[in-house]
Amino acid sequence: xxxxxxxxxxxxxxxxxxxxxxxxxxxxxxxxxxxxxxxxxxxxxxxxxxxxxxxxxxxxxxxxxxxxxxxxxxxxxxxxxxxxxxxxxxxxxxxxxxxxxxxxxxxxxxxxxxxxxxxxxxxxxxxxxxxxxxxxxxxxxxxxxxxxxxxxxxxxxxxxxxxxxxxxxxxxxxxxxxxxxxxxxxxxxxxxxxxxxxxxxxxxxxxxxxxxxxxxxxxxxxxxxxxxxxxxxxxxxxxxxxxxxxxxxxxxxxxxxxxxxxxxxxxxxxxxxxxxxxxxxxxxxxxxxxxxxxxxxxxxxxxxxxxxxxxxxxxxxxxxxxxxxxxxxxxxxxxxxxxxxxxxxxxxxxxxxxxxxxxxxxxxxxxxxxxxxxxxxxxxxxxxxxxxxxxxxxxxxxxxxxxxxxxxx
Amino acid sequence: xxxxxxxxxxxxxxxxxxxxxxxxxxxxxxxxxxxxxxxxxxxxxxxxxxxxxxxxxxxxxxxxxxxxxxxxxxxxxxxxxxxxxxxxxxxxxxxxxxxxxxxxxxxxxxxxxxxxxxxxxxxxxxxxxxxxxxxxxxxxxxxxxxxxxxxxxxxxxxxxxxxxxxxxxxxxxxxxxxxxxxxxxxxxxxxxxxxxxxxxxxxxxxxxxxxxxxxxxxxxxxxxxxxxxxxxxxxxxxxxxxxxxxxxxxxxxxxxxxxxxxxxxxxxxxxxxxxxxxxxxxxxxxxxxxxxxxxxxxxxxxxxxxxxxxxxxxxxxxxxxxxxxxxxxxxxxxxxxxxxxxxxxxxxxxxxxxxxxxxxxxxxxxxxxxxxxxxxxxxxxxxxxxxxxxxxxxxxxxxxxxxxxxxxxxxxxxxxxxxxxxx
Numbered sequence: 109x110x111x112x113x114x115x116x117x118x119x120x121x122x123x124x125x126x127x128x129x130x131x132x133x134x135x136x137x138x139x140x141x142x143x144x145x146x147x148x149x150x151x152x153x154x155x156x157x158x159x160x161x162x163x164x165x166x167x168x169x170x171x172x173x174x175x176x177x178x179x180x181x182x183x184x185x186x187x188x189x190x191x192x193x194x195x196x197x198x199x200x201x202x203x204x205x206x207x208x209x210x211x212x213x214x215x216x217x218x219x220x221x222x223x224x225x226x227x228x229x230x231x232x233x234x235x236x237x238x239x240x241x242x243x244x245x246x247x248x249x250x251x252x253x254x255x256x257x258x259x260x261x262x263x264x265x266x267x268x269x270x271x272x273x274x275x276x277x278x279x280x281x282x283x284x285x286x287x288x289x290x291x292x293x294x295x296x297x298x299x300x301x302x303x304x305x306x307x308x309x310x311x312x313x314x315x316x317x318x319x320x321x322x323x324x325x326x327x328x329x330x331x332x333x334x335x336x337x338x339x340x341x342x343x344x345x346x347x348x349x350x351x352x353x354x355x356x357x358x359x360x361x362x363x364x365x366x367x368x369x370x371x372x373x374x375x376x377x378x379x380x381x382x383x384x385x386x387x388x389x390x391x392x393x394x395x396x397x398x399x400x401x402x403x404x405x406x407x408x409x410x411x412x413x414x415x416x417x418x419x420x421x422x423x424x425x426x427x428x429x430x431x432x433x434x435x436x437x438x439x440x441x442x443x444x445x446x447x448x449x450x451x452x453x454x455x456x457x458x459x460x461x462x463x464x465x466x467x468x469x470x471x472x473x474x475x476x477x478x479x480x481x482x483x484x485x486x487x488x489x490x491x492x493x494x495x496x497x498x499x500x501x502x503x504x505x506x507x508x509x510x511x512x513x514x515x516x517x
Numbered sequence: 518x519x520x521x522x523x524x525x526x527x528x529x530x531x532x533x534x535x536x537x538x539x540x541x542x543x544x545x546x547x548x549x550x551x552x553x554x555x556x557x558x559x560x561x562x563x564x565x566x567x568x569x570x571x572x573x574x575x576x577x578x579x580x581x582x583x584x585x586x587x588x589x590x591x592x593x594x595x596x597x598x599x600x601x602x603x604x605x606x607x608x609x610x611x612x613x614x615x616x617x618x619x620x621x622x623x624x625x626x627x628x629x630x631x632x633x634x635x636x637x638x639x640x641x642x643x644x645x646x647x648x649x650x651x652x653x654x655x656x657x658x659x660x661x662x663x664x665x666x667x668x669x670x671x672x673x674x675x676x677x678x679x680x681x682x683x684x685x686x687x688x689x690x691x692x693x694x695x696x697x698x699x700x701x702x703x704x705x706x707x708x709x710x711x712x713x714x715x716x717x718x719x720x721x722x723x724x725x726x727x728x729x730x731x732x733x734x735x736x737x738x739x740x741x742x743x744x745x746x747x748x749x750x751x752x753x754x755x756x757x758x759x760x761x762x763x764x765x766x767x768x769x770x771x772x773x774x775x776x777x778x779x780x781x782x783x784x785x786x787x788x789x790x791x792x793x794x795x796x797x798x799x800x801x802x803x804x805x806x807x808x809x810x811x812x813x814x815x816x817x818x819x820x821x822x823x824x825x826x827x828x829x830x831x832x833x834x835x836x837x838x839x840x841x842x843x844x845x846x847x848x849x850x851x852x853x854x855x856x857x858x859x860x861x862x863x864x865x866x867x868x869x870x871x872x873x874x875x876x877x878x879x880x881x882x883x884x885x886x887x888x889x890x891x892x893x894x895x896x897x898x899x900x901x902x903x904x905x906x907x908x909x910x911x912x913x914x915x916x917x918x919x920x921x922x923x924x925x926x927x928x929x930x931x932x933x934x935x936x937x938x939x940x
Contacts, residue, residue: 110720113712126735138708159736159743171743172736222899241897244874249851255858258774263765263860265690266679273772273860274752275764276689277678278735287700288548292896292903294707295528295552299901301715302531307900315877315895318866319544320696322588322892325878327572328863329890330584335863338690340667343571348667350676350685357749359685361671363663426663428671430686432747433740436674436731444657447728448738460742465728466705467654469635470720471712 110470112139117297118493120203121145121180122196122220124152126253126282127237127313128209129176131289135205136179137464137473143199143489144180146482148511149188155482161456167482168455168514174479178451178461183490184483184511191509193218195490200225202493204300205293206234211250212242222308231306233296237289241312253279253313260317261324267337281317288316346394347373350430351406353414359430360414362405362421367391372424377408453478454514481514527553528901532617532710535559536593537600540567541695541726542622542650543589545702550592551894551903557612557919558593559600562938564912574886581911588891591881592906596920597913597940601631604939609633610641611924617713618646618706622695625655635721645719646709650695650702654725664727669694673730678737681752697733698726758817760824763831765860770842772860775834777827779817782856784810787830789853794837804830879905916940
């Protein structure tokens with residue numbers, strides 16, 4: 109087996125919340141040494157957000173934070189102190205990669221702009237990511253991915269045609285932007301490996317999120333069309349909806365895309381008389397009578413268990429249970445791919461992490477350790493990365509510049 | 518690595534990537550092409566089936582007019598090749614020998630069945646990185662399942678958490694599933710290239726679009742194991758320690774999104790709204806006199822009745838916001854640092870001052886037509902170019918350039934390949 113892809117790569121992860129930490133996680137899970145900055149004075153908002161082990165809030169008890177920060181070592185720094193800023197600057201000299209996601213201007217204030225860092229570390233690759241980019245009239249407007257999902261068009265196109273838009277769950281655009289940041293960052297690392305040249309990357313989460321809407325932007329600029337929400341309907345498929353099944357809030361999604369599939373689907377339903385009506389003979393008539401179609405199909409599905417129906421219809425007809433979070437742990441395909449990975453966290457005990465969405469044939473992604481408590485690895489990091497003595501570290505801890513919590517405190 | 522020099526200086530400019538995907542995987546090659554890689558898009562001789570997906574230029578349905586094709590295939594070179602013919606396979610292997618990566622989105626097993634699976638390509642070029650973007654991955658009990666966007670939304674878990682709780686769950690109306698899978702494909706291809714460059718070892722990257730979508734569940738997946746519960750959809754409302762607040766509010770010309778919270782950050786936003794509103798309307802004393810900064814989760818846990826204040830505030834905002842249009846509300850929010858956002862339409866996005874200030878939109882030339890405005894570069898890189906590609910290719914547009922000029926196929930042979938519909 110080959111070494112992991114980023115073995116030997118040194119990453120100073122000063123980012124927080126979503127996009128930055130997830131970007132660094134790609135590197136960490138594939139072999140890089142990633143040091144994550146943390147502080148309980150200016151705590152990452154994810155550390156105070158659920159889920160918490162046994163439902164008990166606590167900085168070291170949140171798997172919202174945990175899931176975004178496995179395979180990393182934690183260094184606790186109180187950046188309000190001069191000594192901590194000096195440590196952060198030394199870490200930036202140690203690193204091949206520096207990530208940050210503060211409001212623009214924050215890093216410069218600490219003497220940690222790209223210009224500052226690259227003066228003595230010219231090969232550094234530095235990535236800044238924020239809501240709307242480092243420049244422009246809204247560069248300094250704070251926000252989070254839920255608002256950005258609204259801002260970049262996702263809420264407008266979600267919900268029912270006869271009702272207001274609805275929010276997509278969570279900070280949706282974070283989970284678009286993090287793959288753009290990671291792709292650009294690895295490309296920059298590749299360039300550096302070939303040429304020795306480092307560089308600075310500015311990724312606006314807004315700009316990344318609108319990439320998914322490229323065709324819709326063109327449709328507006330050339331045709332003047334603006335899409336809106338339309339429930340679960342699709343212009344080229346019917347039936348195409350979520351239908352009720354046995355049990356509380358249980359549903360199955362079914363998509364019938366061709367007339368041939370419609371014939372098979374009718375057979376699966378036992379060729380009921382209603383389905384033979386001319387109203388449902390072709391895609392265009394099924395679209396015209398879609399409400400009635402959905403009612404009839406729903407009457408049939410409601411006598412079924414959603415999982416049993418999924419396996420009854422697949423692989424002939426596209427069908428899938430509308431899975432809740434419990435279901436994901438029992439999904440046969442998710443299990444086959446070994447997606448969820450249990451790791452032993454210092455305070456939470458055994459907890460499940462989302463694994464890799466890609467299976468590499470020769471360098472399998474490896475979640476090397478559970479996420480750190482705030483500053484859990486401060487001593488080890490300062491010794492190994494910066495060569496600090498125990499006495500020096502004790503002094504920094506005593507003054508409050510460096511923080512250690514968890515089992516090593 | 519392909520040694521040929523390139524006219525761009527993108528971070529990935531030394532690399533040559535063969536893109537065999539249909540609409541499910543196009544985005545991967547586009548992202549890598551934007552970063553400078555040479556992307557050769559292979560289509561069947563009759564054209565990529567994704568060319569028939571709308572929207573279309575001037576709403577005219579035509580395989581050269583798909584705006585989806587245009588956007589996701591800009592900057593790519595287009596060749597056509599019948600992969601099922603013996604000669605087609607031989608030509609493809611010749612291409613693979615000189616390429617760095619192959620990206621594909623066929624049904625699992627299909628390339629193997631025609632003798633062009635990873636093992637066959639590895640035998641031709643041990644450094645090749647092959648990225649497969651499918652619904653559920655290459656193996657496993659669901660690998661052969663049909664997985665259009667709606668089904669991915671259901672199985673990945675995001676649909677369950679989206680929509681009005683009184684009605685069926687909904688997907689996002691514009692398909693997202695394969696976008697996440699393709700973006701994951703871009704990440705994994707760059708990783709594979711980075712590794713192959715230094716070690717000489719290529720590999721196969723097998724992507725599950727279902728799981729790429731599950732990542733958007735954010736914090737939801739650990740709930741069953743940590744708190745023994747599953748989150749539910751809450752529609753236009755959000756719940757915090759038992760108190761419900763609206764997230765979506767009507768404006769004069771559409772909607773805005775605001776998540777009202779107490780505590781320091783949320784409280785400041787609420788105070789700023791009152792300061793603004795106080796200029797024109799009466800604010801109920803009860804709301805005005807509430808210490809919103811002090812009303813964090815802990816305070817509500819102590820006194821659950823106080824949570825109702827947020828519901829009352831929501832109701833008052835329902836009357837306040839419709840006095841203004843989205844643009845005015847957002848402008849005031851920026852000025853006063855109120856955390857909210859417009860529910861933007863695509864039209865709003867195309868006219869957005871921040872995107873325009875950062876020169877996000879660019880014009881791409883199309884022969885015979887006026888230039889068309891595209892979303893442009895999605896990252897700013899200080900030393901390497903991120904490019905805006907030329908318009909997407911016609912079917913087989915670069916056949917001569919690739920087969921004759923680069924691979925040395927003779928003119929006579931080239932004509933024969935065209936006649937026999939190998940290319």
